[in-house]
Amino acid sequence: MGKRLYIVGTRDTKNDELVYVRDQITQTGARAVIVDLSTSGPETFADGVAAAEVAAAHPEGAKAVFTGDRGRSIAAMAVAFESYLTGRDDIAGVIGLGGSGGTALIAPALRGLAVGVPKLIVSTVASGNVAPYVGPSDIAMMYSVTDLAGLNRISRLILANAAHAIAGMAKAPPVPLSASDKPVIGLTMFGVTTPCVNALTAALGDAYDPLVFHATGTGGQSMEKLVESGLIAGVIDITTTEVCDLLMGGVLACTEDRLGAIARTGVPYVGSCGALDMVNFGAPDTIPERYAGRTFYAHNPQVTLMRTTVEENVRMGRWIGEKLNACEGEVRFLLPEGGVSALDVPGMAFHDPEADAALFASLEATVRPTGRRQLIRVPAAINDPAFAEAVLTTFKGLMSSSNHDA
16 A cells, blocks of 8 residues: 555544645645544544544553543553554655643654654644654654644644645655665763774774764763664664663763664674763762762763772673663673773872772673573773774674675
């Protein structure tokens, strides 16, 4: 049947708007279908994809969605819609309409789609913090200006613009991902690991197309999203600092799924302990009281760094180690014995060989070595040229082995 645009929302409250968007899209010559995400009761719309069909995609069936409890039903419909949408191969693009509840209902499924698939949400909350909805994906958010509660002179204008935007995205010829056929490599970087990553990108440039991700919580998620989308051929995860913030309550935390895409895809992976010496907080007055008396470093007036302790490094070593144990692809994790960041070297604020030793020992006690999963100690600090050379040699060896196996 070919691909088509999916227009999603709750028809029991937004049918007029959804039909209007569909009509605007079809006038461009594109194919479109409305997908109903209503949870209020029996289906009353003859056209489009019925809410019951979407609900049937829930792992426990439609009965898990139509419970009579609004909160539970909406949460279950979000699960069902994600399952329904991500299992399809006829999607030219998706446009969703919603208020705060509708946006939360629609966004998880859109985040599950591959990067590059056109995705747009017209939302009453798009003028605020959209990070919880967009996450690591490429969802475009358009503010509705007025509430999505019927058609008026403003909503018609906004919805028509959105309809033509998604139609234009879907109709445009695909843009090549790269002008070259070089393998794409993902790298993670923080300010305190920049020299290492700069050296690596310079050395990789002739043979690879390096993409650098800022390890600020979303950065790691975005890299792994591209890995899962099949757009990254190998990973050099020098900077795993987001784990510090996850476990210790910092402001740049990853999710519990960090390294999950590495495990699920088996992509060649070289990782390290970059910036595991620090937890990120905001201004000093935002630091939790339980951390009074700790070692801090003022990165700038808005960012305060806290040195991780021996006990915290043991905890991080266990967490990362268990994640590495779930990886069955080629995995090498390098331990920089001379320091894990620019602040963790002799004479700098976070230099603490005891904490580093605890991290390395915890990793070695947790990781189960195999022929494909190895820890490697390197007698250098993370930003030393010798460490970058060790990473580069290790990574090239993995990629060569992967190409040979393929």
